[in-house]
Amino acid sequence: MTRSTPAQDKPQSHHLPTTCPSVQALEFELAFLVRRLEAARRRFDFGLERAHYLLLILLEREDRQSVGTLAAQVNLDASTVTRQVAAMKQAGFVDKLDNPDDRRGGFVTITEAGREAANRTRQRRLDRVESAFRDWSEADRREFARLTAKYNDAMRDMFNEL
Amino acid sequence: MTRSTPAQDKPQSHHLPTTCPSVQALEFELAFLVRRLEAARRRFDFGLERAHYLLLILLEREDRQSVGTLAAQVNLDASTVTRQVAAMKQAGFVDKLDNPDDRRGGFVTITEAGREAANRTRQRRLDRVESAFRDWSEADRREFARLTAKYNDAMRDMFNEL
């Protein structure tokens, strides 16, 4: 399946205020990127809900976080994360602890089973990613990781500041 | 909000078969990337369903495509695209034409109203993207666009080949 280059070859004859070509290319690519990533998630079964995996990652990095903190980091409504945490607790991947200083919320903590589940899912995902990027140069892989990280960081905070 | 680097600082003491660090970083970043992009879509109103916008882009580039062809390019089930096309026809953005050579399906064609709607949405998105990448270097923007395109292309075909 061939690919026609995005915006470069389109002078945008309309009244578009001459946006920089790299921005035009990004607008196009990001639009489709979501679809690709969503499709990947739907087709491959990683054994753990993606939502759960993301939360477990956050808890691996920093245990004992509140529901609200977690929600902010995954850019979801707190009510959604509440349900996800409930399901994860049901599954034995996390527990809820009381915060003696503030009994409104409490902390979510990852269990040993949660760590193991996260590791299993990560391994499957690593295999996938590895095969998907097999014929990329190491330099490109590194660059893509670096830039995606940069984008992720900017977006995460941008949504929460608003 | 600070960020702890992904996998680099975690030796993964478990039995992980020493995956290349760039792959580990990608696994992590891609996991969160979907969330960021989804959040962006949910929060910003671009005046057009994302699904519709994607299809209009495809029809701008190549008019008169079948539902199935479109579905393959956005990595969705044909039944889903059927509904999306129906809604777009309802809205006046596309029309359906008979294919004299094969009356099973027919072609989807973009209307003038569809082109205008796509342009409006594109402009809004361009503004967003421009501001999001404002403080990126032009080199980084170009690289990110190039690599995302590379990833998109690989994924699109990968899903359809299976």
Added chain:
DNA sequence: CACAGATATCTGCAGGATACACGAATGACT
């Protein structure tokens, strides 16, 4: 030509994920 199998689209149905609105419990400040 008749028929079997493949193909393209559409429809019914159900599930998943999410947000919003509201309520309850708690904390903070005066």
Added chain:
DNA sequence: AGTCATTCGTGTATCCTGCAGATATCTGTG
């Protein structure tokens, strides 16, 4: 104490999607 803010959980509604099945059409074979 009293008022307001914060945090979380629950009820409800919505959107999106895939799968299975129905229908119409095409294709190739005898």
